[in-house]
Amino acid sequence: MPRSTRPTVVLVHGAFADASSYARVIPELIAAGLEVVAPAVPNRGLVDDAAYIASVIRAIDGPVILVGHSYGGAVITLAGAEDNVRALVYLAGYALEEGESLGELQGRFPDSGLAEALVFTPFPVADSAGTAAATGTAAATGTDVSVAVDRFPALFAADVDPGLAAVLAVSQRPLAARAFTEAAPVAAWRSKPSWGLVATDDRTINPDVERFGYRRAGMTTVEVDSSHLVMLARPEAVAELIQEAVRSTAR
Template identity: 40%
Template structure:
């Protein structure tokens, strides 16, 4: 084979490889990108992720820096960018504020809020809770000299995750991500739930976000709502129920794509 023939063969192979990659991306079902909340990291979803993977769903858990809304949105967008096709974007707690902004990404087909904030455009997380009772756990934050907030082990056990074994709550305390308190005042610039189908899991035993506020947000955004008798972390205490809601969103997004 002469040089010119070899070059033509290599060029043809490159074209076929590119076409194959595009076909694979088009055929791939929606992937799931999960955004954890404050006082947590990606391991907070360790009980749900295997249930999704067992159904053949590609899952990516974002590791939020928890330094600001902009930083967490940037981390989430990087994760979305790396997906082969459509994305079901899941947010827990503070992560709901993050997906409200990051969910405007072209690849995002639907949103799943899990005991989460869903601010209106131009509103912050703190403003979203105005007019509702302060949840018991929100009174137990501990701030360091730089304004980063953590939860002591007793608060994690009694208010954040009161329906999981104590040993599990102790691990959650050790792996929690401190959040910069100023982040709660950062305002979202868009509300992706206005243009994306949404699902919402309300935790009716939540001691971190008032359940009445959760119901009001779910109604406002027109979400398909599931209510669970769970703490603030149903992904830890009711993983099968949470996985089912996410899989429903995956199926709906696949049909709509």
């Protein structure tokens, strides 16, 4: 198959994680003959993060199957509007409607327990000249959100190897707080075929948040008995769903 017609799977990680959260899925996809890209999401804000992922997508020669986990689902809801995106796959993710924020979607349902485990930390923001606040020349600060280290394994990775969960807890990639309040300017699922995976033992996102977003979008949906980090807990199920999207859009 010519390179320009062979799909590339772009794996977008969520908040409090990085691309290594796909470490057990990537070998499955490569073994299936798929090209894979797993970029680092800046986690600085929904619109900015989506713009970055969109730039990654535009640099790919050929069709893209765009996959997003958790907050990454919100990111692909925007970035998936790129012309070469053929399908969207949500993994325990937020499928936002146009004009909706993460906080608004989450607020429709009882909290999962994540909110009480969040830690808020100020960070320096560069001024308009690009000078870091850490130099003492810029007063602006932002707020990073992470999960209390001692709460992370139970909330995120209850069915992941405890040693690995402990490593993930201390190597989190925080999310800027403004990402929770930014409204989605577009909902790519309105024009792209979409698949959704519900992690039924998710203690980070209420599974009903996932179900609601997927149902509203008319997605093909599967439910998997897994913690929030379904890619590490159930990599075969995740890889199969992605390959189903690849097969369906190739027909």
